[in-house]
Amino acid sequence: WLYTMADSKNKKIRQRTHPSESHVVRSLNVHFYDEHPSWNFNSCDTELWPFTKESIGLAIWDEILPRLKSFETQTWREILLVGKKQNHSEDVQYINPAAQKRLADKYIELASIISLRLNGTHRIYGYMVGSVFNIIWYDPHHGDNSNCVYRSHKKHT
Numbered sequence: 001w002l003y004t005m006a007d008s009k010n011k012k013i014r015q016r017t018h019p020s021e022s023h024v025v026r027s028l029n030v031h032f033y034d035e036h037p038s039w040n041f042n043s044c045d046t047e048l049w050p051f052t053k054e055s056i057g058l059a060i061w062d063e064i065l066p067r068l069k070s071f072e073t074q075t076w077r078e079i080l081l082v083g084k085k086q087n088h089s090e091d092v093q094y095i096n097p098a099a100q101k102r103l104a105d106k107y108i109e110l111a112s113i114i115s116l117r118l119n120g121t122h123r124i125y126g127y128m129v130g131s132v133f134n135i136i137w138y139d140p141h142h143g144d145n146s147n148c149v150y151r152s153h154k155k156h157t
Contacts, residue, residue, distance in 0.1 A: 033077040035131035039068055042134070043126065048102050049137035049149055056138055059122070064138070067118045076131060079116070086117035090150045099125075099137070099149045108136070115142075115150060125149050 044051035056064065071079055079087050089112040092100060103110060114133070116124045125137040139149045 032128065032131040033081065034075055036073075036075055037068075037071050037079065038132050040129075040132050040134045043106070043108065043136050045102055045106070045136050048098055049125070049139045051135060051138050059138075059140070063118055063122065064124070067116075071116070076128075080114070087115065089114045095150045096146070096148065103136075106136075113150075123149065 041051065046052050049055075053060075080089075091112050092103065092110050095113060103113075108127070110127050113125050113127060113136070116126075116133070118124060121140065121142045123137075123139045123142045124135055125139060126133050126135040128134070137149055141147045142150070142152065144151060144153055
């Protein structure tokens with residue numbers, strides 16, 4: 001038994017130094033890769049690559065929600081590992097400088113940001129907290145241009 005001082009009134013608390021192995025509660029550490037995605041729109045930017053009605057229009061109904069629903073039938077392992085060519089993380093130091101500034105302005109500190117492909121040039125960018133994808137930007141101009149969140153340079157050019 002180990003005796004400790006709990007507070008200034010000199011109360012003694014008895015506790016074991018080491019719990020017996022038969023009483024240790026083990027929690028399952030389920031990695032988010034085995035979970036299905038869910039979405040958080042609280043971090044959506046309304047200034048650059050905004051997630052707003054004016055910027056997205058009908059794409060929310062015709063493209064974004066159907067694709068997010070489709071992602072929900074998969075696990076994060078399938079989305080990010082099996083589909084890593086289309087859905088992957090990008091190092092924040094290589095994203096558009098304006099995007100880096102917006103992250104700082106929104107007090108979001110990240111080493112990398114995740115890109116989810118909606119279609120040919122449309123991407124959603126965000127970050128993970130557990131199995132929840134926190135959406136920041138909708139980028140309809142992904143490609144080899146300076147108007148996108150992350151510029152993908154064409155190979156062999």
